[in-house]
Amino acid sequence: MLIDNYGRPWLKLRIVVNSVCNYRCLFCHFEGQGKFLSRELSAEDIGFVALVAKDLGVDDFKITGGEPLLRRDIVKVVDEINKVGPKDLSMTTNGYFLDVYAEDLLNHGLSRLNISLHSLDKGRYRFITGVDALDKVLENIDYVNRLGFKQVKINVVVLRGLNTDEIPMMIRFAAKYGLVLQLIELMPMGEGFPVFARYYDDLSDVINWLNKHGKLLGTRKDLHNRPIYEVDGVKVEIVKNYNNPSFCAGCTTMRLTSDGRLKTCLYKEPAVDLWPYIGTRDREGLMKAMIYANSLRKPNFIEGASGNLGKIRIRVRIGDLTY
Ligand SMILES: Nc1nc2c(ncn2[C@@H]2O[C@H](COP(=O)(O)OP(=O)(O)OP(=O)(O)O)[C@@H](O)[C@H]2O)c(=O)[nH]1
Ligand SMILES: C[S@@+](CC[C@H](N)C(=O)[O-])C[C@H]1O[C@@H](n2cnc3c(N)ncnc32)[C@H](O)[C@@H]1O
Ligand code: SF4
Ligand code: SF4
Numbered sequence: 001m002l003i004d005n006y007g008r009p010w011l012k013l014r015i016v017v018n019s020v021c022n023y024r025c026l027f028c029h030f031e032g033q034g035k036f037l038s039r040e041l042s043a044e045d046i047g048f049v050a051l052v053a054k055d056l057g058v059d060d061f062k063i064t065g066g067e068p069l070l071r072r073d074i075v076k077v078v079d080e081i082n083k084v085g086p087k088d089l090s091m092t093t094n095g096y097f098l099d100v101y102a103e104d105l106l107n108h109g110l111s112r113l114n115i116s117l118h119s120l121d122k123g124r125y126r127f128i129t130g131v132d133a134l135d136k137v138l139e140n141i142d143y144v145n146r147l148g149f150k151q152v153k154i155n156v157v158v159l160r161g162l163n164t165d166e167i168p169m170m171i172r173f174a175a176k177y178g179l180v181l182q183l184i185e186l187m188p189m190g191e192g193f194p195v196f197a198r199y200y201d202d203l204s205d206v207i208n209w210l211n212k213h214g215k216l217l218g219t220r221k222d223l224h225n226r227p228i229y230e231v232d233g234v235k236v237e238i239v240k241n242y243n244n245p246s247f248c249a250g251c252t253t254m255r256l257t258s259d260g261r262l263k264t265c266l267y268k269e270p271a272v273d274l275w276p277y278i279g280t281r282d283r284e285g286l287m288k289a290m291i292y293a294n295s296l297r298k299p300n301f302i303e304g305a306s307g308n309l310g311k312i313r314i315r316v317r318i319g320d321l322t323y
Pocket of ligand 1: 182223239241251
């Protein structure tokens with residue numbers, strides 16, 4: 001197992017499989033990678049990276065995007081990662097195409113699903129995601145929940161004045177289906193940056209509410225020291241990362257971008273380009289590049305230091321495009 005210079009093991013790989021999406025969420029951070037990329041790893045390439053990461057002690061893989069289910073070969077991607085024998089293989093999705101793929105994904109080794117569901121109100125859902133698809137996603141949640149995944153988690157990005165009043169309803173929804181609920185603090189990244197001042201909620205009211213109506217079960221030692229509450233039998237996980245040194249102190253992940261770079265932190269560079277070693281299937285070169293990337297890992301928020309969001313970029317919007 002690799003440990004970085006801050007004593008944090010590298011246990012998990014977030015694999016960003018594409019940069020396209022059928023949604024336009026008003027806060028999307030694009031997993032810290034660009035929207036328009038000139039190259040994309042194949043399913044076999046991703047499997048090769050997973051294999052070498054596994055040799056280095058990483059056995060927990062998360063597939064994300066863009067929208068991963070827009071990749072026509074997504075089942076093959078899962079299959080290639082599953083071949084390396086991971087302890088955990090999960091996917092985060094907006095849920096729109098789960099009716100098409102969920103059963104195949106399960107049969108090829110996907111064990112858990114995180115499904116983003118930022119509101120239970122049709123109008124709000126459309127406003128947040130840009131798509132009128134609440135009913136379809138609710139149907140898909142009902143469907144996948146009966147298939148037998150090890151866990152189905154609902155992701156809610158908490159948005160001040162938009163969905164904070166829905167948390168008790170979300171808990172009732174999760175209770176009805178036996179789901180885990182994950183409440184996520186908005187991050188000032190990508191599209192989340194320009195809307196941060198308007199919609200940011202620091203989750204303190206949410207946490208007070210959880211303390212009053214539920215109980216703290218403990219914290220996730222494998223990932224970000226995230227607090228887990230229980231309310232009415234529902235597990236509620238808190239993802240509060242902004243300006244939170246305890247979150248970064250428990251960071252055990254790096255990100256493989258869809259164009260083959262290993263990003264040491266969601267918020268910022270450096271990233272190490274793995275592409276040359278992947279293309280030539282150079283196992284030793286890839287391993288060395290990963291070891292080097294691990295040596296560059298650094299907590300983004302550190303106790304006593306003011307928040308560091310990395311390089312400040314000026315963003316310009318022309319029509320539908322942001323540069
Ligand atoms: N700042 C920061 N945010 C992260 C990191 N990993 C995940 N997140 C955020 O956590 C939220 C939930 O991410 P998911 O893709 O559902 O995955 P997860 O909850 O981290 O993973 P599991 O608990 O294993 O399912 C998203 O908003 C991610 O951007 C990280 O390393 N740093
Ligand atoms: C980038 S999305 C990719 C997967 C998939 N398209 C989806 O939305 O679930 C991964 C997760 O990050 C969350 N997310 C996106 N932008 C965010 C932001 N600015 N702050 C916090 N979470 C964000 C999404 O809600 C989703 O749960
Ligand atoms: S958060 Fe997910 S669903 Fe929403 S725009 Fe980003 S990638 Fe698409
Ligand atoms: S902000 Fe960077 S260092 Fe902190 S938890 Fe996220 S990826 Fe890790």
